[in-house]
Amino acid sequence: DGGITQSPKYLFRKEGQNVTLSCEQNLNHDAMYWYRQDPGQGLRLIYYSQIVNDFQKGDIAEGYSVSREKKESFPLTVTSAQKNPTAFYLCASRTQGAWTDTQYFGPGTRLTVL
Amino acid sequence: RKEVEQDPGPFNVPEGATVAFNCTYSNSASQSFFWYRQDCRKEPKLLMSVYSSGNEDGRFTAQLNRASQYISLLIRDSKLSDSATYLCAVNVPYLYASGGSYIPTFGRGTSLIVHP
Numbered sequence: 386d387g388g389i390t391q392s393p394k395y396l397f398r399k400e401g402q403n404v405t406l407s408c409e410q411n412l413n414h415d416a417m418y419w420y421r422q423d424p425g426q427g428l429r430l431i432y433y434s435q436i437v438n439d440f441q442k443g444d445i446a447e448g449y450s451v452s453r454e455k456k457e458s459f460p461l462t463v464t465s466a467q468k469n470p471t472a473f474y475l476c477a478s479r480t481q482g483a484w485t486d487t488q489y490f491g492p493g494t495r496l497t498v499l
Numbered sequence: 500r501k502e503v504e505q506d507p508g509p510f511n512v513p514e515g516a517t518v519a520f521n522c523t524y525s526n527s528a529s530q531s532f533f534w535y536r537q538d539c540r541k542e543p544k545l546l547m548s549v550y551s552s553g554n555e556d557g558r559f560t561a562q563l564n565r566a567s568q569y570i571s572l573l574i575r576d577s578k579l580s581d582s583a584t585y586l587c588a589v590n591v592p593y594l595y596a597s598g599g600s601y602i603p604t605f606g607r608g609t610s611l612i613v614h615p
Contacts (some may be wrong), residue, residue: 410600416602425507427586427607428543435600441593443602475542477603487533488603490542 388412389491391476396496398463398470406461406494408476417459418477418488421445428475434459463496471498501587502526505606512613516577520609522587523569530601531590532563532570536583537608543586546572577613584608 389410400403410417416435420428430443448467451460459478463469463470476491505522511520513587517572524532535543549561549570560573570587586608 416600420605425607427503427505428605430602430604433602473540479547479603485546487545490544493542495540 389476389478390491391491391494393494394492396494398496398498400439400498401465403462403464404496406463406474406476406496408459409457409492410460410476410478410489410491411460412456412478412489413456414478414480414489415456416479417453419443419449419451419459419461420475420477422473422475422493431461431474469498470496472496501606502591503587503599503606505587505609506581507607507609509610509612512577512611513581514577514613514615516613517573517575518577518611519574520572520587520611521569521572522589522606523567524589524591524605525568526589526591527565527568528592529568529589530592532561533588533603534559534561534570534572535586535588537586538583543605546585574611577611579613579615582611582613584610 393406418433419431432451434440450462474494477488479488480486502519503524519527532549534546536546549563553562558575562571588603591604593602
């Protein structure tokens with residue numbers, strides 16, 4: 386089945402640790418996105434990538450890093466510099482050919498800092 | 500001012516009621532508009548795109564008003580299963596050093612509770 390997978394589903398981190406969230410898609414989409422969602426809040430853009438080996442900061446990129454070495458993969462690293470990382474992290478992708486194209490989301494990763 | 504704004508609700512309605520949500524956007528250059536449904540602790544799923552002429556899908560009707568910069572979602576004959584959070588998304592132009600793109604930007608969502 387085509388889709389977006391994220392792993393792990395739940396992740397616990399100790400303060401001061403870096404953690405990496407996985408996002409893989411087999412939809413052949415060019416563009417991929419990372420969002421963060423806090424309780425009762427909408428989705429805030431962390432990073433996005435239009436094409437392999439290129440990515441741009443979103444509204445809340447501080448304390449996060451990404452890479453886009455393959456079209457299928459867009460991992461997000463939450464670094465120790467992120468002061469309040471406990472949140473629901475959503476990865477999304479879409480084709481880049483038309484700005485009308487729909488975004489599709491992965492099932493998300495819940496990160497909790499202990 | 501936030502790019503995309505929604506009334507968070509909750510909207511608490513009985514089964515069979517008609518309920519409407521609005522979503523305003525601030526950037527007049529925005530293109531493409533969508534409504535997503537998000538169930539508790541799940542990812543958002545596309546409910547419908549919003550076209551300039553308005554569009555309908557069963558009990559759901561979406562409208563776009565470019566002059567006033569808002570989109571709306573109307574749900575008729577509400578079902579218990581419609582209880583969820585409804586997020587609007589707007590493709591907002593983002594500019595960066597080497598170019599630009601339209602990036603889906605979300606409102607905080609409107610909570611709908613349909614009761615028997």
